[in-house]
Amino acid sequence: MFPKIANQILVVDEALQSINVIRQHQSIDLIKFFKFLSFFSKERSIVAGMVVFLLLITLSLASIVAWTSWQEHEKERSLAEATTSNLARALAQHASDSIQSTDNIVVSLINSVERTNKDRAPLRDLNPFLSQFVAELPILQAISILDEQGNTLASSEAALSKNINFNDREYFQHHKNTDDRKPYIGPAIHSKTTGELILTVSRRLNNPSGNFAGVVIAALRLDYFQYFYAELNIGHSGVIFVANDEGILLVRYPFVESALGSSIANGKVFDAYRNKGPVASVMVQSMIDQKNRLYSYHHLETYPLLIAVGIGQEELFSPWREKTFRLIVICGFLLILLSLFGTYLIRQINKRQTSESELQRAKLELESLNAELEKLASEDSLTGLCNRRKFDTTLKQEYVRAIRNRTSLALIMIDVDKFKQYNDIYGHPAGDDCLARIGTALKKMPSRSADLIARYGGEELIILLPETDIHGAENIAERARTIIESLAIPHSGNQPGVVTISAGVAALKPVLADPNPIGFLRAADEALYSAKAQGRNCVSR
Numbered sequence: 001m002f003p004k005i006a007n008q009i010l011v012v013d014e015a016l017q018s019i020n021v022i023r024q025h026q027s028i029d030l031i032k033f034f035k036f037l038s039f040f041s042k043e044r045s046i047v048a049g050m051v052v053f054l055l056l057i058t059l060s061l062a063s064i065v066a067w068t069s070w071q072e073h074e075k076e077r078s079l080a081e082a083t084t085s086n087l088a089r090a091l092a093q094h095a096s097d098s099i100q101s102t103d104n105i106v107v108s109l110i111n112s113v114e115r116t117n118k119d120r121a122p123l124r125d126l127n128p129f130l131s132q133f134v135a136e137l138p139i140l141q142a143i144s145i146l147d148e149q150g151n152t153l154a155s156s157e158a159a160l161s162k163n164i165n166f167n168d169r170e171y172f173q174h175h176k177n178t179d180d181r182k183p184y185i186g187p188a189i190h191s192k193t194t195g196e197l198i199l200t201v202s203r204r205l206n207n208p209s210g211n212f213a214g215v216v217i218a219a220l221r222l223d224y225f226q227y228f229y230a231e232l233n234i235g236h237s238g239v240i241f242v243a244n245d246e247g248i249l250l251v252r253y254p255f256v257e258s259a260l261g262s263s264i265a266n267g268k269v270f271d272a273y274r275n276k277g278p279v280a281s282v283m284v285q286s287m288i289d290q291k292n293r294l295y296s297y298h299h300l301e302t303y304p305l306l307i308a309v310g311i312g313q314e315e316l317f318s319p320w321r322e323k324t325f326r327l328i329v330i331c332g333f334l335l336i337l338l339s340l341f342g343t344y345l346i347r348q349i350n351k352r353q354t355s356e357s358e359l360q361r362a363k364l365e366l367e368s369l370n371a372e373l374e375k376l377a378s379e380d381s382l383t384g385l386c387n388r389r390k391f392d393t394t395l396k397q398e399y400v401r402a403i404r405n406r407t408s409l410a411l412i413m414i415d416v417d418k419f420k421q422y423n424d425i426y427g428h429p430a431g432d433d434c435l436a437r438i439g440t441a442l443k444k445m446p447s448r449s450a451d452l453i454a455r456y457g458g459e460e461l462i463i464l465l466p467e468t469d470i471h472g473a474e475n476i477a478e479r480a481r482t483i484i485e486s487l488a489i490p491h492s493g494n495q496p497g498v499v500t501i502s503a504g505v506a507a508l509k510p511v512l513a514d515p516n517p518i519g520f521l522r523a524a525d526e527a528l529y530s531a532k533a534q535g536r537n538c539v540s541r
Ligand SMILES: Nc1nc2c(ncn2[C@@H]2O[C@H](COP(=O)(O)OP(=O)(O)OP(=O)(O)O)[C@@H](O)[C@H]2O)c(=O)[nH]1
Pocket: 415, 416, 417, 418, 419, 420, 421, 423, 427, 428, 429, 430, 431, 432, 435, 457, 458, 459, 532, 536
């Protein structure tokens, strides 16, 4: 039992050594081959798919952020447009009402003076009434009636304006040189009596013949508008301005005195007014402080005035910027997480790919090792023929098959003649060599695929011939004998002078009643003995 196991271990060890040699030669090529294969492998395409997927997610997220952000931007803008536009409309109404209330007084004074004071004599009796108007209307700074020379006929501040001439005032020259009876709203000026900044609403006074007879002028407090506008929340960089149709700046909040009276007719707001009509919103740069603002303007229906409300662009979009920044940070964070996860997955796939390649390689190596082992386990190392174990297994299988198929099975038992003498004469290594040559020669002998030639033990060989009868077996045995004889291996101890073999042939159709091939083997062995007895170098049955 133990020697048998030791023998098997030796055989396996021998096989492993041979395979190691084969592996050393083959492993480099195998690695290259697997690397090449792995390039096209499923995992590689999964990794590529993953990278594309991550890129698509990144692009989609970026697009969503850009789109959402743009939508938010437009929403903020239209909300601001609506707010500033409403405010401009309300302020236009306020300005219109304020001017109309004073203009109504101016109109009634014109009517009254033209009807009752045809010689334009001083109207001192009117002074208290005019003062009362000023006292009752907070927007009014003063109200005066001037003659055609620019001197005061009556005034809410008669005492102050008594010796002052207003001939040089723009509104006075306007009415003096213009026939129409429309109201004139003049630019901001300093009052000659108090020095306050005022706006003027004035109308021409005619004598009965229709010639210029003077001016009725209402001075409006500029700070009335300033205070009113200061109450409104238009942000830190917001602006409200009022300009007349010539583009002359009348009021501006925040207050910039140097800007009052300047022309903004060439500015973008007036451009828009000329191109878009009396109500619109535009995002433009201010002519006064060069800041970008969203302006909504409204032109008064009853007076030649335009009111605009502007909100600073920076301030307007600052909540949007914060929101967008938050969105970008969140999406960026998500993308980083996604990339880390993706990288982790790709690494895992690569690891799996590497280990699968290793496994595949190990599997192939194992398969080739197993094939080698199987070959070694069934081969006789000296002759290269099948060994006894393989023969025994095959004999059993063929014996059963022959029973099942009711076919004939033949055996040729071969023994080298006078081999003891050969060893004695030429030495044991030469004997080994002789057996190896006999094995090689018999292996080359033409045969059917099912035939099996094995070393049965020592210098004994055996040939198993399925589906062969005794005549066929005899022929093959004879051919084997001839082949060995023709090798002409010198053997001085054998009578023909060369190495010869004797062969015993047996054939039968096995039956179920005798399932053991021992008798069959014995028959072949006996036939071999018979051949020996007949003088060797012959075939016997
Ligand atoms: N060199 C070598 N000799 C072997 C081997 N196996 C068996 N032998 C020898 O083969 C010889 C067989 O001798 P025998 O059985 O007496 O028969 P023989 O000398 O061939 O004489 P006959 O069979 O009667 O012709 C023995 O001396 C064995 O030692 C082997 O593997 N190598």
